[in-house]
Amino acid sequence: MAHGFRPLFHLLRPHLGSVALVLGASAAASALALAQPWLAKRLIDDGLIARQMPVVAATCALILGAALLALGVGAFNRWHYLTLSGKVLFALRERVFGHLQRLPPTYFARRSTGEILSRIDGDVAEVQRFVVDTVLATVNAVLVLAGTLAVMAALAPQLLAPAFVLLPLQIVVARRLRPRMERLVRRLRERNGEMSGFLVHGLQSMKLIQAMGGEARDAARFSALNRHYLDDLRRAELFSAVAGGIPGLLNGLAAAAVFLAGGLLVMEGTVTVGALVAFTLYLGRAVGPVNTLLGLILAQRRARVSLDRVMEILDEPVAVENPPVPLALPATAAGAIRLDAVTFSYGGGGPVFSGLDAVIPAGAKVGLVGASGIGKSTLVDLLHRHYDPDRGRILLDGVDLRHLDLAELRRRIAVVAQDSPVVAGTIADNIRLAAPDADDRTVERAAALAEIGHLGLDTLVGERGATLSGGERQRLAIARALLLDPLVLVLDEAVSAVDLESGRRIARTIDTLFHHRTRIVISHHPDALAGAGLILELTPAGLRPHAAEAVA
Ligand SMILES: Nc1ncnc2c1ncn2[C@@H]1O[C@H](COP(=O)(O)OP(=O)(O)O)[C@@H](O)[C@H]1O
Ligand SMILES: [Mg+2]
Numbered sequence: 188m189a190h191g192f193r194p195l196f197h198l199l200r201p202h203l204g205s206v207a208l209v210l211g212a213s214a215a216a217s218a219l220a221l222a223q224p225w226l227a228k229r230l231i232d233d234g235l236i237a238r239q240m241p242v243v244a245a246t247c248a249l250i251l252g253a254a255l256l257a258l259g260v261g262a263f264n265r266w267h268y269l270t271l272s273g274k275v276l277f278a279l280r281e282r283v284f285g286h287l288q289r290l291p292p293t294y295f296a297r298r299s300t301g302e303i304l305s306r307i308d309g310d311v312a313e314v315q316r317f318v319v320d321t322v323l324a325t326v327n328a329v330l331v332l333a334g335t336l337a338v339m340a341a342l343a344p345q346l347l348a349p350a351f352v353l354l355p356l357q358i359v360v361a362r363r364l365r366p367r368m369e370r371l372v373r374r375l376r377e378r379n380g381e382m383s384g385f386l387v388h389g390l391q392s393m394k395l396i397q398a399m400g401g402e403a404r405d406a407a408r409f410s411a412l413n414r415h416y417l418d419d420l421r422r423a424e425l426f427s428a429v430a431g432g433i434p435g436l437l438n439g440l441a442a443a444a445v446f447l448a449g450g451l452l453v454m455e456g457t458v459t460v461g462a463l464v465a466f467t468l469y470l471g472r473a474v475g476p477v478n479t480l481l482g483l484i485l486a487q488r489r490a491r492v493s494l495d496r497v498m499e500i501l502d503e504p505v506a507v508e509n510p511p512v513p514l515a516l517p518a519t520a521a522g523a524i525r526l527d528a529v530t531f532s533y534g535g536g537g538p539v540f541s542g543l544d545a546v547i548p549a550g551a552k553v554g555l556v557g558a559s560g561i562g563k564s565t566l567v568d569l570l571h572r573h574y575d576p577d578r579g580r581i582l583l584d585g586v587d588l589r590h591l592d593l594a595e596l597r598r599r600i601a602v603v604a605q606d607s608p609v610v611a612g613t614i615a616d617n618i619r620l621a622a623p624d625a626d627d628r629t630v631e632r633a634a635a636l637a638e639i640g641h642l643g644l645d646t647l648v649g650e651r652g653a654t655l656s657g658g659e660r661q662r663l664a665i666a667r668a669l670l671l672d673p674l675v676l677v678l679d680e681a682v683s684a685v686d687l688e689s690g691r692r693i694a695r696t697i698d699t700l701f702h703h704r705t706r707i708v709i710s711h712h713p714d715a716l717a718g719a720g721l722i723l724e725l726t727p728a729g730l731r732p733h734a735a736e737a738v739a
Pocket of ligand 1: 292293296558559562563565
C-alpha cells in the first residue's frame with residue numbers, strides 16, 4: 188500500500204479535542220461496565236452467602252446507580268461521537284470533491300461517473316467508518332480488556348491460564364484469513380463501481396438505448412451485474428461469518444475450561460462462589476474487546492482498499508495550477524491574444540498541434556476554421572486553461588495565461604462551447620452562473636438579447652438541459668457570455684444548432700454587442716464569419732491566414 192494510514196491521521200488531527208472527549212467518555216463507560224461484575228461478587232459473597240440484607244440492599248442501589256450513570260455517559264458519548272464522525276466524513280468528502288474540481292476534462296472523459304461516485308460515496312464512508320468507529324472501538328477495547336484482565340487477575344489469578352490458553356490460536360487464525368478477505372472486499376467494491384457506472388451511463392443515454400431497441404440487452408447486462416454482485420456479496424459475507432464465528436467458538440471452549448478449573452477451586456475452598464461468578468462474567472465481557480481487536484485486522488484491510496481508491500483520486504495530478512502570485516492585466520487590456528510556438532498533446536497520443544504561432548489583434552473579429560477533429564476546440568480549451576500547452580505560451584494582452592488568476596482569466600475570456608452544457612435549475616439560474624450577483628433586469632436583458640427570454644426565466648430545465656433543444660442551449664450559453672462582459676468572446680460552433688435565420692440574427696446581435704471586443708468565431712457558416720477581419724485555418728501544418736473574402 189502506497190500510503191499506509193498516514194492520511195487518516197491528518198483527517199483526525201483537526202478534531203483531537205473531540206477525539207479526547209469521546210475517548211474520555213468511553214473510558215468512563217468502560218469503568219462503569221467493569222463495576223457491575225464486581226458488585227455481583229459483593230452481592231453474592233458479602234450479602235447472600237453472609238446473609239446480610241443491608242449489604243444486599245446497598246449493593247442493589249449501587250448497581251442501579253451505575254446503570255443510570257452508564258445511560259447518561261452513553262448518550263453524551265453517542266452525541267459527541269456522531270458529531271466527530273460526521274465532521275471527518277464531510278471533511279474527506281469535501282477534500283475529494285475539491286480535488287475533482289481542479290482536474291482537467293480529460294480525467295472525467297476517461298472515467299465513468301458512476302465509478303467516481305462510488306469512490307466519493309461508498310469508499311469515503313468506509314474510510315470514515317474505519318477512522319472513527321474502528322479506531323475508537325479499538326482504544327475502547329484495549330481499555331476494557333486491560334481493566335478486565337486486571338480485575339480477573341485480582342479475583343482468581345489461577346483461572347487466567349485456562350481463560351486465555353486459546354488466544355494465540357485465535358490470532359493465528361485471524362491473520363490467515365486476512366489476505367483472502369482483502370481480495371473479496373476489493374472485488375465487491377469494484378462490482379459496486381461497475382454497477383454505479385452502468386446505471387449512470389444507462390440513465391443518461393436512456394433515449395439512445397430506446398431508439399436503438401437496446402432495452403433487452405441492457406436489462407440483461409443489468410441483471411448479470413446484479414447477479415455477479417450478489418454472488419460476490421454472498422461469498423464475502425459467508426467468509427466473514429465463518430471468519431467472525433471462529434473467535435466465538437474458541438471463546439466458548441475457553442469458558443468451559445474456566446468452569447471446569449474454577450469448579451475444582453471452589454470445591455477446594457480457594458476461590459469463593461462470588462469470585463467464580465464474577466470471573467466468568469468478566470470473561471464474557473472480555474470476549475467483546477477480543478473480537479473487536481481480532482476484527483480490526485479484517486476491518487483495516489477493508490479500509491485500506493477503500494483508502495487506496497480514495498487516494499487514487501487525490502493523487503491525480505492537477506493539470507493547471509492557479510499562480511500563487513497572479514499578475515494583473517495591464518490597465519489598457521483590450522483582448523489581444525498571441526500564440527507563441529504552442530504545442531499540445533493529450534498525453535498518450537501524438538501532439539494535436541505543434542508550434543502554433545498567431546496574433547489576434549485586440550477588438551478584431553477572427554474566424555477560425557479547419558477540418559473536424561483538427562483541434563479547434565482543443566485550442567479553445569487551452570485559451571480557457573483547462574489544459575496548459577506542453578511547450579510555448581499563450582498571451583493575453585502580453586501576460587502569459589499561466590500568470591493570470593484563473594477565475595479572472597475565465598471572466599475575461601468568455602467561451603460559448605460547442606456542446607453548451609447546462610446545469611439543473613431554471614433558465615435564470617443557468618444564465619446567472621456567469622455572474623451570481625447579477626440583478627433580475629440584467630439577466631432579463633441578456634436573455635432577451637440571446638433570444639431565450641420567451642422561454643420564461645423561471646422555467647426549469649432538466650438535468651443536462653434535456654428539455655432544451657441544441658439551439659436553445661447555445662443561446663443560453665450566449666446569454667451567459669453577455670453577462671460576463673468579457674474582453675474576448677470565443678464562439679465554438681456556437682450557432683451551429685440554430686436555424687439559419689436565427690443564426691444570422693444572433694451573429695448580428697453578437698457583432699453589435701461585442702463590436703469593440705475581440706471575437707474568435709469557429710464556424711463553417713459564412714454568415715457567422717461575415718465581417719471577420721482575419722480568417723485563420725488550422726491545418727496539420729499549423730495556423731494559416733486565409734483570405735477573408737474567400738469565405739465571406
Ligand atoms: N479529452 C481528450 N482526450 C484525448 N483526445 C482528445 C480529447 N478531446 C479531443 N481529443 C482529440 O483531439 C483531436 C482534436 O479534437 P477537437 O479539438 O475537438 O477538434 P475540433 O474541435 O477541431 O473538431 C481529435 O483527434 C480528438 O479526438
Ligand atoms: Mg470542436
